[in-house]
Amino acid sequence: MNQSSSNPKVRFKYYGTPGKDFARFDVNSPLPEEVEPTPRYEAHLGLQIFPTLPLIPLFNWAFSGLAKKFGFRSMIGSSLQTWMPANLSRLRPDKFSDEYFVERRLNGFNPGKLKRVAEQEWQYAVRYNTGRYQVEPGGILPEYSEARFILRDRSLHVHSIEYSWKEQVINCFPTDGQYWEDAKYYFRSAEYVFQEIQSHLGRTHMNMDQYAMAFYRNVIKSPIRELLWPHFEGLISIDKKGASLIIGNSGFIPEASALDSNSVDGILAEEIAILNYHWSPARQALPDPIDNNYFDPAALAMWELLEKYVSEFFVNNQQEIQTYWHEIEDMSKDLVAHSIFQPKEKLAINDQKDLQQLCVYILYHCTFFHSWVNNKQYEDGGDIEYAAIGLWDEDDPNYDAKKVEKRHNAQVKLMWTLANVHYNPAIEFAPLPLKKLLWEYRDRIEPGIPLEWIMMSINI
Known part of the structure; x- marks a missing residue:
């Protein structure tokens, strides 16, 4: 291996102009080998994407024989929405x-x-x-x-x-x-647009991409590599795919919603520009007790258990973290240099307290928050009658019924896929100390989200 290919700062190249474009992996660069999807992930993705096979070239899939046998070619046009599995709202007579x-x-x-x-x-x-x-x-x-x-x-x-x-x-x-x-x-349509761009794509995928890039480029020998590595699995790979699949001129959001691609990019950048790791879910928790508010108790419980988990890790690895502190300093420099958050200096990692807070913030978003906003997408977005990310005026001369139907089909198909790739559930693949804490806090996390829905990383 030559020197350039072994240099992580060469292999993990930033996209665009530092401080102007939000920090992420350069979509035009080859994906470094160590962050390529594993064969197990590819198999898992294939199993979950099976219901949408008729909309994907069959020769690309090992299931082509089954698809032909069962006549899934007929699942086209308006029939797709009735063929897809029911979502939460379709099962609710009071939706x-x-x-x-x-x-x-x-x-x-x-x-x-x-x-x-x-x-x-x-x-x-x-x-x-x-x-x-x-x-x-x-x-x-x-x-x-x-x-x-x-x-x-x-x-x-x-x-x-x-x-x-x-x-x-x-x-x-x-x-x-x-x-x-x-x-x-x-209202539900406007909420859907902002859920996809701000909460899902912005706050989790692209927000975490900036931390993953600084991490991969600089943290080699520090114990922090062991702590964060499992929670970044699949992130850069899926974000590279998402650059064209979700955003961009032909991406899902500009295609399925009424917004153009420039507006989507603008909302995304605005969201990332207000996010930094000096945050906790206590800032957004409702001040009043509300009986069926399940999100806030779950979010606060997850943050609390992650604080315990990360704190114990730091106690056990404090000396080694300090020994390789120069790697954290370099990570900090990359974060600050490429951030669009203002003031940039707030993203600096000045001491172990900052680093500990940053690790909790990353783990929270890569596990709990992404699992919530991603895995619940089909619950709300799998039923066009209940919520459509794009609405069009049937009396407008630009209205095209076939195009609208195609967009609605794309919504249901993608929401199913995104919500059903449950790869690496934390309750199975997390380190033992984290598993134990998840079980300990289970009653506070559920019924907001099933424990088995919390994934280790943002991989879809």
């Missing part, structure tokens, strides 16, 4: 109820968005602002959409939804019949 609407804002695929408000009839609100982004002709995406909730006896009840459409402000209430149902549908 359009106000009670279910409240429950999914607490525990659905885009958690942690409720904000306490003062001096209003309502006590909580969730707001999505999309007016500054470009929407394609015929697309329906309110300039903003805000759902309001009243807190009563440890329970949230929906109060109203206000949204702006074509610069007209519309207020809807539960007594407004079909106008109310439309307002909820528009």
Whole structure:
């Protein structure tokens, strides 16, 4: 092996301009061998992607004989949505109820968005602002959409939804019949767009990519390599694929939503620019006790157990961490130099306390948070009647029914795939001390998310 190919700073090359483009692996560079998908991962992915085989060239798959035998070629067009397995909302006879609407804002695929408000009839609100982004002709995406909730006896009840459409402000209430149902549908669509771009792609995939890049380029002999390596497995590989599969001119989000690719990139960069490792879920936890708020207790429990796990690791490896501190200093320099967060210096790793906080932050997002926002996607996004990432006006001259159907099929297909690749569950593959803590905290993590849904890394 020549010197350049053995140099991690050569093999792990950053994309774009430092400080201008958000830090990630250069999608135009070959994937370094040590981060290529394992054969076990490829097999696992193939097993889970089986239901969507008719939309993928059959000769690429070992299952082609079975697919032909069962006639899966017929699963095209509008039939795809009825062929796919049922999701949570399809199984709920009350999926359009106000009670279910409240429950999914607490525990659905885009958690942690409720904000306490003062001096209003309502006590909580969730707001999505999309007016500054470009929407394609015929697309329906309110300039903003805000759902309001009243807190009563440890329970949230929906109060109203206000949204702006074509610069007209519309207020809807539960007594407004079909106008109310439309307002909820528009809100769920806006939420879906921001779930995919901000929570899923931004806060987990691309946010963690910047830490993985600095890690792979610099941490070789430090014990921190042993701690973080299993939690970065698959991340750079899937993010490299995602550059064209999810974003970009032909990516899923620009294709399936009403936003163009430049708007998607803009929302993504804005989200990454406000994220840094000096954070904990306590900052977003609701200040009031709410009986069916399962996300906050689960998030706080996961953070607490990870603090214990990482703290014990540091106690056992403190001297070696200090011996190879120069690697952490170099990692810190890469983080700061390539970050779009301001002030950049806040991403610096100044001491072991900072490093410990950074490790907890990485483990939380690579395990619990990504598992929540990714694995719950089919629950909310697997049913077009309940939530569509893209909506179009049937009365607009640009409306194309076949194109819309194709987009809806793509949504259901991708949500199934992303939500069902449960590769390396932490309860099976984590180090023993972490396994024990997960079992110890199980009652606090569930029923928010099944323990077996928490994966070791962001690999899908």
